Amino acid sequence: MKTGFIGLGLIGGSIARAVRHFYPDAEIIAYSRTRASVEQAVADGVVDRIPDGVGEDFADCDYIFLCAPVSSNAKYLEQLKPLIHSSCIITDVGSTKTDIHEKVTELGMEENFIGGHPMAGSEKTGYANSKRILIENAYYMITPTGKNPDGAVDRYRNFVASLKALPLVVDYRTxxxxxxxxxxxxxxxxxxxxxxxxxxxxxxxxxxxxxxxxxxxxxxxxxxxxxxxxxxxxxxxxxxxxxxxxxxxxxxxxxxxxxxxxxxxxxxxxxxxxxxxxSLPAKGSGALQPIYELYCDMVDEAGGIATLATILASNQISLKNIGIIHSREFIEAVLRIEFYDEQAMVQAADILRKHRYVIYER
Missing domain, CATH: 1.10.3660.10 (6-phosphogluconate dehydrogenase C-terminal like domain)
Incomplete structure (x- = not known):
């Protein structure tokens, strides 16, 4: 399988990492106007080659992901049209779909295009912050054109599912x-x-x-x-x-x-x-992820956080995030501790109480 990426930021980089993980023998090429990101992807072993531009290197791709800014993707569609083979699926990762679908219709590329939108993200951007698990258990919206060949939409949906995302096929207007x-x-x-x-x-x-x-x-x-x-x-x-x-x-x-x-x-x-x-869905059944956190009173003195972290680490409890809250609106504590799962949160609360910390759970 050969997969091409045009643009390689947070979302594109995360999808490329997932493809590399689940399809280790796949050939992955990536072009980006920001050369540093694709060079780092090659150094990471995520990308195999960097084309000089959008040209013949993309001609034999099975999938091509358009991950550039929305306004740039239309231009790349025009460049790809004379290159791709009949079974190639071109997709995108944009947050809006009507404009790209209208451009696809204008170019007569409806048989090859299937829109995509992974409902995942981060406050941090760029390839440097990409991670394989970013799209895991997140809804991945798939928007066919209505003129895709028989089996094409199912093939793409199965491909998305194999990356551990949750594919959901909808009309692009919806x-x-x-x-x-x-x-x-x-x-x-x-x-x-x-x-x-x-x-x-x-x-x-x-x-x-x-x-x-x-x-x-x-x-x-x-x-x-x-x-x-x-x-x-x-x-x-x-x-x-x-x-x-x-x-x-x-x-x-x-x-x-x-x-x-x-x-x-x-x-x-x-x-x-x-x-x-x-009533919104929790982890495993939708895009909204639960937060496992607790709060505790913390005397403002050197080494206080380090002592607490050491207690948890000695009990093999991993922390996702930890920080001091300087304003106490609606909460009765100053130290916020976030965990990866509920079991770790419950265990941490029990251990910290045994060490005479005052714990508050929201």
């Missing part, structure tokens, strides 16, 4: 509507909320100083790439605008309920959102 609601709108909300606080802050920046818990949780994604999200919004404008309009209506209704002191309605808001949020 994909863009769904992602507008669960991915694109939340980024707009997070960014607009950050800017609202920035513009509404006191002269001495008190909001920024005490921002903690809920604010940081809901605005974490506002740290994402402005260039990437500009492109996503521009390529899914209609869907985002439609759902944004519904959201504005709901906010207006909430504002009226507050103004009228409608306690029951406000309670219903938090009750229904809590119940629906708690």
């Amino acid at each position: 994909h863009d509507y769904v992602t507008a609601g669960i991915s694109h709108l939340p980024h707009i909300i997070a960014s607009s909320l950050v800017n609202l606080v920035k513009d509404s802050d006191t002269e001495n920046g008190l909001m920024k100083l005490v921002a903690a818990g809920g604010f940081k949780d809901i605005t974490r994604i506002a740290s994402s790439s402005p260039e990437m999200w500009e492109q996503i919004c521009m390529t899914n404008r209609k869907n985002i605008s439609s759902i944004l309009g519904d959201y504005i209506v709901s906010l207006t209704q909430i504002q009226k309920e507050l103004d009228n002191a409608e306690q029951g309605s406000i309670y219903h808001l938090f009750e229904t959102s809590r119940d629906y949020r708690n």
Whole structure:
């Protein structure tokens, strides 16, 4: 099997690593305008060769992944059209699908193209942060054109599943509507909320100083790439605008309920959102991953964290993340400890309590 990559960032690099792991004998080639990333991939043993450009090297690929920015992929489609053989599957990893599908239709490449969108990511970008397990147990949206040859969609779906992702075949229009609601709108909300606080802050920046818990949780994604999200919004404008309009209506209704002191309605808001949020799928059945964490009081003195980490390490408990929370909004502790699984979290809580640490579980 020969697989080609055009662009090799976080997602492309993670898929390439998965292909190398599960298909060690596959030939993998990768071209990127950022030469350093593909050179590192060769040094890592992930990529076999670096073509000079999008040319004959891609002619005999079984799969070609377009992992460049959305605006660049259309140009690469034009370059690939005269090169590929009839059974080659060209796919992409973009967050929006309508624009690329319309370009595929315009070029008459519908038999060879199957859209793809792994619902996975990280706050860190670039090949250097790619990892094989990034797409593991994550939904991988697959958007056929409707003109793919018999068996092509099944072949690609089975290939995605062999990389331990969870393939889900949907119409590309449905994909863009769904992602507008669960991915694109939340980024707009997070960014607009950050800017609202920035513009509404006191002269001495008190909001920024005490921002903690809920604010940081809901605005974490506002740290994402402005260039990437500009492109996503521009390529899914209609869907985002439609759902944004519904959201504005709901906010207006909430504002009226507050103004009228409608306690029951406000309670219903938090009750229904809590119940629906708690019903979202956990690890192994969807893209939302559970967080295994606990908190404990920690005296602010040298060596305190090291002592706690040593206690856990001596009991063969691995930490996923650890850090001090300087503001205590809604939590009663200052040290947050995150684990890879529930068993480790429960075991750690028991051990730390035996060492007389005060533990809080959320």
